[in-house]
Amino acid sequence: MQAALTPSPDAVPPVETSAEAVAGHPPIDASPLPEVADASSSVNNGMDGYLRLQRRMLLSTVCATALAVPITALWFDLPTAFSLLVGALAGLLYLRLLARSVTRFGVETKGVGKAQLLVPVVLVLAAARLPVLEILPAVLGFLLYKPALIVQAVLDT
Secondary structure, eight states, X not given: OHHHHXXXXXXXXXXXXXXXXXXXXXXXXXXXOHHHHHHHHHHHHHHHHHHHHHHHHHHHHHHHHHHHHHHHHHHSOHHHHHHHHXXXXXXXXXXXXXXHHHHHBTTTBSXXXXXXXXXXXXXXXXXXXXXXXXXXXXXXXXXXXXXXXXHHHHHHO
């Protein structure tokens, strides 16, 4: 094993070049090709735009929830407001899972995932089983992401 690691006597040592030796040659431009740089920047801008839209949708959903829950607590009662809050949190989870699935679409998978479809099913089952949750406010809370989505669509036009 030791003999295999020792250099042979006819091995040529590496040639060292100095700055003066290469001064006669023109410098090599290592900048990327313009078409490649433009294509990757447009892809990044598209993904950046999508991520900004995703954040705005989540933020507007949180704002709609922060507005709807106290109004529900004042107009109705606390259990109804709690059910609305649980539904709104389920809606945020649904929206986040859907956004993550769409982000992976085309890169890792050929279809949108189905995991987010379990969120409303689990919400309705939990509201039916738990006496603390009411079904109608929980479902309406889940649907709070829809007005936020409509507001974002109106603001983007």
